Amino acid sequence: MIGVDEALSRIAGALPELPAETIATRDALGRVLAAKARTAHPLPLFDQSAVDGYAVRHADVQRVPVTLPLSTTVAASAQAARARLAPGTAARIFTGGLLPLDADTVVRQELTRRKADAVTILKAVAPGTDLRRQGEELAKGSVVAAAGARVTPGLLAALALAGAHQVQVRRQPRIAVLISGDEVVPHGAPLKLGQVPDANGPLIGAQLAQWGVPPSSIDYVADREDAVRTALASAFERADLVLSSGGVSVGDFDFIPSVAEKLGAERLLWKVAQKPGMPLYVARRGASLLFGLPGNPASVLVNLQVYVRDALERMLGRDPRARWRHAIAPARLHREQEKTFWLRAIVSADAQGQLRLETLSGQASHMLGNLARANALVRVPGMNEAERVDTLRWLSLYD
Incomplete structure (x- = not known):
């Protein structure tokens, strides 16, 4: 079992590269620039x-x-x-x-x-x-935005005013999602005794859409080796990223790791010293990267936010370290002995304007109820880590 930072490092070293493409500026909202965008004329255009x-x-x-x-x-x-x-x-x-x-x-x-x-x-x-005065803001040929910038409404307006009718952007990643588990029923379908409604498909799909990279497909896969093989083989052929939920632990029906490797995938890691989300499996096959996420919804959330988002930012040419922020830790803090603990919390400013963390109940890996209030995922170092815990690093759940 490896630590969080080692897991991130291994994934970063194996990411597929997304090519650049040229598109009309009017269609670029939410896309990431692959090259500097420059002015076609001075701003202002004339005195x-x-x-x-x-x-x-x-x-x-x-x-x-x-x-x-x-x-x-x-x-x-x-x-x-x-x-x-x-x-x-x-x-x-x-x-x-x-x-x-x-x-x-x-x-x-x-x-x-x-x-x-x-x-x-x-x-x-x-x-x-x-x-x-003509050109007092920007001379002709000046850089409006650097590579790696995400096109916001404001940047799109600036590009239009600067005469940039086309821009180079990173191709959108192709993402296939596989939901495994015979007990899992698609959202809205009738339930039989022993079945549960799927939360992971909606969670993954909504999270990716919020990040501007909606999945191309969400498929449900039976707990049979042949079904997993067919689904994985198809996903590897058509996707840059394959995200699966469930089937990555050590049960008799956990086929994702073994089938992926039979299909030629190279394992990057399996199991990270973290809670929740420990049985994370990541492998690469050709130009595709597989994230085998555990089945519990909170574990899916953690691994999406920490590892999948990190990979997406890097693939798009952006620095994922900019996502991390700091806040004052709560007075009472739960810590694991040898694992990083991922805490769902509320971050808010106190009367002095300092950001403080408020813990929430219901932190078990199968629980998602506190997400109605949580706005942050907080990294709490294990007791064996020589890190300060008066301030903690955290990720926004809504950026």
Whole structure:
């Protein structure tokens, strides 16, 4: 049995690489950039007004009040040609309007008084006031976002404004999910005596969808060696990641490890010194990585959050270490002697703004009821680990 960090290291060293693909920026929400995204033109695109007001030559408004005739009006719209501002005149201009040639200042309308075709400037302003200069934010060819950035609505808007009509992103991972167990019945199906409704399929599917990588399939597999073989062989052929639940312990019907290896999979690890989720099995076959998750729902949750999410982030070119945060430990803390304990908890800020952890009841591996309140999965070092426990590392269950 190996420790959590060793398990993470072994998985990181065996991950399949996801290729890059080019897609339209409008379709990139939630995807991860595979290369730097650059501006196709400067931002702002041209010299423009930052307010509704009047474009002037600063030399004409150094002494106020001063009245200037209006020579033109510039709306925020397409222009046949760039207007030129004659000396001793002003141009009515609106927010985003193209600054006339020879204008070097904008006086916002709150500082003026308009009468017919003339405007009186009532207050002096500094040269260059309320202008947005071409390229002052980003020059043409500047980096808008680095490789590994996830495309949020804000980044998508920035890419659109920067003229990036296409972006390079990592291909979405293909994920196949296998739910084993003759006692497990798909959600919503009638139950017979001795059967239980499936929680793992909905849990895995929802968790992956929340991360932006929904599974391509969720299949139910009987506790027979031939059924497991058929399901695993098919999943290996079509998926980058294969996630199974159940069938990885030492029972007579736990076929996942043995069948995977008969199919040519190379074992990376089996059993991690952690609770819950100890009988985790991970193997690689060709370009596919198999995560054999234990059958208890809390064990599935732990291994999804800690190992599967770590693998997904790395495959997409992101640093999974950024997910980990710190909070002050509770006064009373349950610890295992030689295992990392994964605690479902509530993290909240105290009156001083410090993050603190609140433990919840119902921490057994078959229990999920406390997830209605929990927002964090907390790493509690074993008694044999030389780590401080006044502050603890944790993962958000909702990021």
